[in-house]
Amino acid sequence: MYNFKKIEKKWQEYWSDNKTFEVKNKGDKPYYILVEFPYPSGAGLHVGHVRSYTAQDVRARMMRMQGYNVLYPMGYDAFGAPAEEYAIKTHQHPKNVVRDNIKVFGNQMRSLGFSFDWSREFSTTDPEYYKWTQWQFIQFFKHGLAYKDVTKVNWCPKCKMVLSNEDAQGGVCERCGTTVTQREKSQWMLKMASYSEDLLKGLDDTNFAPRIKLGQINWIGKSTGVEMDVNIVGGGKFSIFTTCIETVYGITFFVIAPDGKLIKELMPRVKNKEEVLSYIKETSLKSNMDRTELNKGKSGVLVEGIKAINPINGEEVPIFLGDFVLGDYGTGAVMAVPAHDQRDYEYANAHGLPIVQVIEGDISNSAFEKQDYLGKGIKLINSSEFTGMTVEEAKEAITNKLESAGIARRVNNYKMRDWVFGRQRFWGEPIPMIYCDKCGWQPVPDTDLPVMLPDVTEYEPTDTGESPLAKIDSFVNCKCPKCGGDAKRETDTMPQWAGSSWYFLRFMDPHNKDIFASMDSMKYWNKVDWYNGGMEHTARHLLYARFWVQFLFNIGLVPNKEMIWTRVSHGMILGSDGEKMSKSKGNVINPDDMVSEYGADSLRVYEMFIGDYTKDASWSENGLKGCFKFLNRVWNLQDKLNNDSGFSSNLENIIHKTIKKVTNDINNMSYNTAISSLMILLNEMDKFDSITRDDYRLLLQLLNPFAPHITEELNEKCKLGELFTNSVWPSYDESKTEDSELEIGVQINGKLRSTIKIKKDEDKSVVEKIALDDEKVKKNILDKEIIKVIVVPNRIVNIVVK
RNA sequence: GCCUGAGUGGCGGAAUAGGUAGACGCACAGGACUUAAAAUCCUGCGAGAUUCAACCCUCGUGUCGGUUCAAGUCCGACCUUAGGCACCA
Numbered sequence: 084m085y086n087f088k089k090i091e092k093k094w095q096e097y098w099s100d101n102k103t104f105e106v107k108n109k110g111d112k113p114y115y116i117l118v119e120f121p122y123p124s125g126a127g128l129h130v131g132h133v134r135s136y137t138a139q140d141v142r143a144r145m146m147r148m149q150g151y152n153v154l155y156p157m158g159y160d161a162f163g164a165p166a167e168e169y170a171i172k173t174h175q176h177p178k179n180v181v182r183d184n185i186k187v188f189g190n191q192m193r194s195l196g197f198s199f200d201w202s203r204e205f206s207t208t209d210p211e212y213y214k215w216t217q218w219q220f221i222q223f224f225k226h227g228l229a230y231k232d233v234t235k236v237n238w239c240p241k242c243k244m245v246l247s248n249e250d251a252q253g254g255v256c257e258r259c260g261t262t263v264t265q266r267e268k269s270q271w272m273l274k275m276a277s278y279s280e281d282l283l284k285g286l287d288d289t290n291f292a293p294r295i296k297l298g299q300i301n302w303i304g305k306s307t308g309v310e311m312d313v314n315i316v317g318g319g320k321f322s323i324f325t326t327c328i329e330t331v332y333g334i335t336f337f338v339i340a341p342d343g344k345l346i347k348e349l350m351p352r353v354k355n356k357e358e359v360l361s362y363i364k365e366t367s368l369k370s371n372m373d374r375t376e377l378n379k380g381k382s383g384v385l386v387e388g389i390k391a392i393n394p395i396n397g398e399e400v401p402i403f404l405g406d407f408v409l410g411d412y413g414t415g416a417v418m419a420v421p422a423h424d425q426r427d428y429e430y431a432n433a434h435g436l437p438i439v440q441v442i443e444g445d446i447s448n449s450a451f452e453k454q455d456y457l458g459k460g461i462k463l464i465n466s467s468e469f470t471g472m473t474v475e476e477a478k479e480a481i482t483n484k485l486e487s488a489g490i491a492r493r494v495n496n497y498k499m500r501d502w503v504f505g506r507q508r509f510w511g512e513p514i515p516m517i518y519c520d521k522c523g524w525q526p527v528p529d530t531d532l533p534v535m536l537p538d539v540t541e542y543e544p545t546d547t548g549e550s551p552l553a554k555i556d557s558f559v560n561c562k563c564p565k566c567g568g569d570a571k572r573e574t575d576t577m578p579q580w581a582g583s584s585w586y587f588l589r590f591m592d593p594h595n596k597d598i599f600a601s602m603d604s605m606k607y608w609n610k611v612d613w614y615n616g617g618m619e620h621t622a623r624h625l626l627y628a629r630f631w632v633q634f635l636f637n638i639g640l641v642p643n644k645e646m647i648w649t650r651v652s653h654g655m656i657l658g659s660d661g662e663k664m665s666k667s668k669g670n671v672i673n674p675d676d677m678v679s680e681y682g683a684d685s686l687r688v689y690e691m692f693i694g695d696y697t698k699d700a701s702w703s704e705n706g707l708k709g710c711f712k713f714l715n716r717v718w719n720l721q722d723k724l725n726n727d728s729g730f731s732s733n734l735e736n737i738i739h740k741t742i743k744k745v746t747n748d749i750n751n752m753s754y755n756t757a758i759s760s761l762m763i764l765l766n767e768m769d770k771f772d773s774i775t776r777d778d779y780r781l782l783l784q785l786l787n788p789f790a791p792h793i794t795e796e797l798n799e800k801c802k803l804g805e806l807f808t809n810s811v812w813p814s815y816d817e818s819k820t821e822d823s824e825l826e827i828g829v830q831i832n833g834k835l836r837s838t839i840k841i842k843k844d845e846d847k848s849v850v851e852k853i854a855l856d857d858e859k860v861k862k863n864i865l866d867k868e869i870i871k872v873i874v875v876p877n878r879i880v881n882i883v884v885k
Numbered sequence: 886g887c888c889u890g891a892g893u894g895g896c897g898g899a900a901u902a903g904g905u906a907g908a909c910g911c912a913c914a915g916g917a918c919u920u921a922a923a924a925u926c927c928u929g930c931g932a933g934a935u936u937c938a939a940c941c942c943u944c945g946u947g948u949c950g951g952u953u954c955a956a957g958u959c960c961g962a963c964c965u966u967a968g969g970c971a972c973c974a
Contacts (some may be wrong), residue, residue, distance in 0.1 A: 132930070297888080304973070429972090430972090705897095712910095870963095
């Protein structure tokens with residue numbers, strides 16, 4: 084058993100002392116490899132971190148040997164509630180908690196031999212860093228993309244803070260799982276919705292994995308339709324949005340949002356004010372969950388005294404208030420066509436409203452909806468001059484008619500909303516804004532940045548929905564930067580996603596004091612070439628980061644509209660029981676324990692070998708032991724070294740094959756099969772009594788990105804050549820990867836009956852003859868008639884007989 | 886309900902373009918070494934039938950069909966399962 088403890092420590096110190104992995108912003112072939120920086124929690128590094136960090140480390144180490152100037156940085160995303168909560172519990176400032184956790188994380192990552200450029204390390208909580216986060220927020224403000232508005236926001240009663248839609252997916256708090264409630268609150272918002280189309284189009288300039296692109300497309304949620312004006316009997320009008328204008332003759336009522344602006348405007352004319360007002364109030368108390376999951380009962384109330392006119396046929400129809408219509412999507416009003424929309428169908432039945440069919444189909448039990456009729460040549464009925472047209476023709480014709488009458492427009496709507504940017508917590512970047520009664524909101528002048536968090540001991544969150552900073556007078560009271568009068572600071576802080584929206588830019592130029600990163604540095608690295616992160620960040624971090632970057636690009640501060648090229652995501656490592664690792668289940672594996680028992684190299688190799696990198700995998704300590712055994716066999720192979728040079732002739736073929744396989748597999752993230760081909764190579768070498776130094780060095784070099792310590796040690800110990808960190812990645816000779824003699828299968832009627840040996844690229848007729856001469860084949864076709872013989876060169880022979 | 890994936894031995898998982906299914910590893914069994922154990926090494930290892938034994942044979946990649954000389958792979962329908970979205974008009 085080799086002494087991995089001693090060896091791993093030795094090489095980690097060597098790399099650190101020699102600054103082996105520090106890179107300059109110059110040189111040919113820049114390549115930027117990034118992995119999501121961790122949140123330094125008290126739990127320490129997770130084996131899941133080890134998986135993705137190793138995968139990217141393998142890529143980085145191989146590409147350095149291929150001559151690339153590789154930037155592989157690491158830092159910490161350390162603002163946020165967990166550190167704050169722990170600090171409150173232990174009565175200290177969160178910055179101390181973060182400092183201690185970062186130390187632990189750093190040591191853990193160093194113990195795994197990751198080739199990070201530690202000279203570029205920072206934390207989002209460093210004042211020198213969050214100064215620029217604040218500065219960039221001010222740019223959003225100056226360009227009209229940050230605004231404060233009273234909106235209904237998601238509120239987590241347990242965390243006592245506002246959540247963005249992205250943080251409240253599924254109606255529960257992302258962090259603690261508590262059901263989210265709704266609150267009216269004055270909030271800083273970023274106009275992300277205005278970037279919907281750009282964020283959608285920008286995906287074309289990226290190489291994100293398909294499932295990631297799709298996740299973003301779904302989240303942005305574009306729908307194309309028609310916005311149509313609807314007149315109200317007795318004056319006034321409103322607009323509705325629909326994707327099914329072809330059903331316009333089937334309108335039997337309209338529904339408007341109880342939380343929208345329209346009902347407020349109509350209020351003076353409403354006859355049943357009390358009923359309407361109480362419904363509005365009722366709705367405002369409901370969480371999104373209540374309005375959706377729990378309450379599909381189609382609640383609603385007729386707005387009495389107001390009728391709408393269907394613009395296509397002049398019919399007067401009633402207006403309802405219904406909480407399934409959302410005030411902040413589309414126009415906050417919909418046309419209801421119960422015959423062709425299931426939701427409207429149920430609503431009509433619940434409220435005794437008429438149903439008018441306008442498209443051929445069965446509506447006796449449910450609505451005949453667009454997924455039932457689109458693309459099938461189905462025709463319209465009861466639709467005046469459009470009767471008889473297919474739905475596709477009618478869609479176009481009706482839109483044209485309404486458009487030329489000036490009462491409708493083709494529009495797109497997006498599900499994605501503006502980004503709720505304020506958090507009522509202490510441990511975040513203070514939003515650098517000052518409110519002056521005379522001058523309104525004013526940004527903090529650049530020279531006063533960063534706005535630092537005060538050194539206080541009391542900062543518990545409040546039930547009022549106000550930030551704990553609001554209670555600290557010395558923080559709140561300040562002077563207006565414009566008029567110099569008394570003013571108050573904004574006391575909300577930024578969401579955790581703020582700092583991570585641009586950290587990859589800072590890594591390109593981490594020590595810059597004049598700007599968040601210089602244009603020259605960013606132009607040198609150009610983009611993040613390969614970014615790895617969790618699938619759960621698809622609709623949040625990755626989208627926020629793209630929005631942030633697109634904005635910076637639009638104001639000329641970054642060189643590309645998309646700063647991330649390839650984005651991939653890893654699968655989770657589950658406990659050995661197949662469940663997500665958690666303290667309560669007691670199935671958590673601490674990487675430190677594994678490193679001390681089997682060594683970092685074994686853990687790295689195992690996590691790469693565990694299975695398809697993009698899929699979840701269950702932990703197995705036996706699997707890890709197998710990889711430990713593999714490395715020990717590699718270690719013991721040194722006893723077989725002879726003094727010959729060059730590759731052993733009987734190994735040359737497999738060596739070239741393995742170079743090809745490992746190189747391609749690393750490029751394609753097929754790390755598990757790269758390891759398996761290295762195991763095969765070892766098995767081959769082990770069959771011989773002796774191997775050459777070049778054979779051995781080659782094996783070690785291909786293994787080096789995965790197991791950097793043991794390979795570097797053996798390379799030095801056996802004096803095989805220069806350090807792998809200074810070496811060139813081996814190339815393969817295609818002709819030497821091919822076998823001159825092949826064994827191929829012979830099938831009879833598609834069933835394998837024999838195998839034959841042939842020369843590579845042998846003439847078809849010769850192969851056919853060999854196959855037919857084969858004893859087993861002869862036996863099988865004795866009394867049968869040969870219909871046809873199919874020879875696929877170098878692959879297979881299939882004999883069809885009767 | 887909609888949108889994605891995924892279903893292959895006891896287990897994790899392999900299998901460019903349809904072309905010898907089960908690579909590699911784990912577990913397990915037998916053997917060698919050892920006083921013994923661990924470690925290490927060797928052999929076997931999808932299921933079934935048959936045989937002294939071997940060969941051979943039959944079945945086999947979620948289910949049912951289809952295309953093809955040939956299907957884990959392509960097409961159609963379905964089942965199971967994981968994840969995402971969900972009264973988004």
